[in-house]
Amino acid sequence: MLKKIVILLSIATTTGSLTACCTSTPPPSKPEASAPIVATEPEVAAPVEPVSTPSNHNSVYFSFDKYDIKGEFHGIIKANSDYLVSHADARVQVQGNTDDIGSVEYNIALGQKRANSVRQALVAEGANYNTIETVSYGKLKAKYSNDKASRRGNRRADIVYKSAQPQGYSIDDNGLPMVNNTFYSGEMIPEGVVDQRDEF
DSSP states (O other): OHHHHHHHHHHHHHHHHHHHHHHSOOOOOOOOOOOOOOOOOOOOOOOOOOOOOOEEESEEEOOTTOOOOOGGGHHHHHHHHHHHHHOTTOEEEEEEEOOSSSOHHHHHHHHHHHHHHHHHHHHHTTOOGGGEEEEEEETTTOSSOOSTTTGGGGSEEEEEEEESOOTTEEEOTTSOEEEETTTOOSOOOOTTOSOTTOOO
16 A cells, blocks of 8 residues: 555656646747848038138238228228227237338338328227337338239238237238138228239
């Protein structure tokens, strides 16, 4: 009898193991194949075109052997005068220049007349006389060749900021003062173009 109970227990244990095995959770099936992942290039913003900022020399150009200021330079005079009026700490030096025709002495005197003419125009627009220094280089510090095609560029007076420089002001590679449209929004005058009738 004991032998029968042991056999029955043995059968029951085996059956239970088989049942447990059959009723356990089946192993997970393989995931269905999904669409392949395609690598996409990251979006790149279109290049931003640099904003063109027109620039002009902060200068007044003159006709041959002249020191009167032509009307097209009124805007640049006014912009500088307005800045000097609104910025009491700003100081400028007006540098008179000439081409190489004539003696050193004559051109020093002509360059000084050009610088003084610009200072007088700045003061007439309201700038304080004491904030403006003048100097003449005559033909001694030419920025351009003095051949017939280029010498017009040397007939000028440069307005150079010595303190409290305005936004939009810089010095170019040739050593000339420049302003852009954040300082002067008027018509930009091509460098050296004043009187095409000059024959010299």
